[in-house]
Amino acid sequence: MTQVDTAATGEAGADRPDAAGSGTRRARIRAAIRVLSRPGPWKRGPLLAALALLLGLLMLVHARITDRWGLGSLVESLLPWFGAFVPVLLAGALWRRSASAVAALLLPVTVWLSLFGGLLTDKSHPGSDLTLVSHNVGAENPDPTATARDLAASGADVLALQEITSQARATYEKELAKTYPHHTVLGTVGLWSRLPLSDTRPVDIQQDVGPLGDAKPDDVKLAYNRALRTTVATDQGPLAVYVAHLGSVRVMPRNGFWTDSRDRNAKALAEALAAERNERVVLLGDLNGTVDDRAFTGITSQLDSVQDVAGDGFGFSWPAEFPVARIDQILVRGVEPTSSWLLPATGSDHRPVAAGISWPRR
Structure with a gap:
């Protein structure tokens, strides 16, 4: 009776390393799948990239915005402050590690500097x-x-x-x-x-x-x-x-x-x-x-x-x-x-x- 129990115990113990190894392999496979299925830096943050492009286009074509309800005048009166959205979007892009959003921010930065960059220096x-x-x-x-x-x-x-x-x-x-x-x-x-x-x-x-x-x-x-x-x-x-x-x-x-x-x-x-x-x-x-x-x-x-x-x-x-x-x-x-x-x-x-x-x- 004792011999049988010992054998049974040994047989069960022999199965445990294989079970643990299989679980480890499955976990690694799942992790690899998650990594491979995760979007790359150029596919992350599509909403942030779209908002950056929209911001740049809004400043670029501000003169074409309708003045119905005074909308055009309001936008142009506050136009310098549109640049304040750039660091907000940049922080979001870095947090999401989105290369596309960072690249899209080049448009509003370029437009804003072309409009107001001259005011940043002392011309007196x-x-x-x-x-x-x-x-x-x-x-x-x-x-x-x-x-x-x-x-x-x-x-x-x-x-x-x-x-x-x-x-x-x-x-x-x-x-x-x-x-x-x-x-x-x-x-x-x-x-x-x-x-x-x-x-x-x-x-x-x-x-x-x-x-x-x-x-x-x-x-x-x-x-x-x-x-x-x-x-x-x-x-x-x-x-x-x-x-x-x-x-x-x-x-x-x-x-x-x-x-x-x-x-x-x-x-x-x-x-x-x-x-x-x-x-x-x-x-x-x-x-x-x-x-x-x-x-x-x-x-x-x-x-x-x-x-x-x-x-x-x-x-x-x-x-x-x-x-x-x-x-x-x-x-x-x-x-x-x-x-x-x-x-x-x-x-x-x-x-x-x-x-x-x-x-x-x-």
Whole structure:
């Protein structure tokens, strides 16, 4: 009995290594099948690759995007921020080890750099003949006195203000009088200057007609005037200066990104600039849009943005707490921008923008 049990036990024990070896071989085969069936690096992350290509194409053909519901203007206003999606997609591609997604990212990177790469370098150079500052001082500004004093200390030779309320006008005139002996205010916009001003007049960008097609009275026009034109007398000759505050943009349930008022203002301002006879022109103002927006093609085809020509970075000016867009602009024609920068925040929801310009060297 003992011998039989021993034999049985030995026979069973002899089977165990074979069973273990078979299990190991099967596990190895299954592992090999999994490895061989796993998609290669060029087949991984197809969704990430598609999103990267879509991002690049969106930036590449942004001018062809419909402007229905203001979609085109919205995309172009936020266009620089589309580059923020690149590192997000890159992180996903590396996590998935997707060679195709990494390769697809070359398109948005190339397009973004072609559009905005020039803004990443400092193009300013020292020396200027005139310093310009433009600031939407804000109708809700809680301390216009402090704002006026900060602007007076900015070193500007020519200072343009927008959104001047009737209550705050006297404050700005009083606080800026010592630094700027010459000034003009028409409606809600004004210009202060160290140099003499002449030939000041309002610029009609409002389509000044009533709901029945009747012309608005002159006193009503002036009270709501949002643009002016004046001449600054310089040692190098007259400089035509425009100050403008274009209509607001809003997100509306039925109309989407509503820009109708601003776009009409921009068209009228472009026509006024086209009729300007002076070869040296400066436009200072809150345009409620970036120069990438198609709504300003009529203006940017005539004037150059100082930020594009002589700035350092994007120069985002709004909102003041965390600027995401440069909607406050200084544009020029017939003069040479030497530098462009932002001033510290004031009590306004906009940051002041500044630029140095020089006369063309003959």
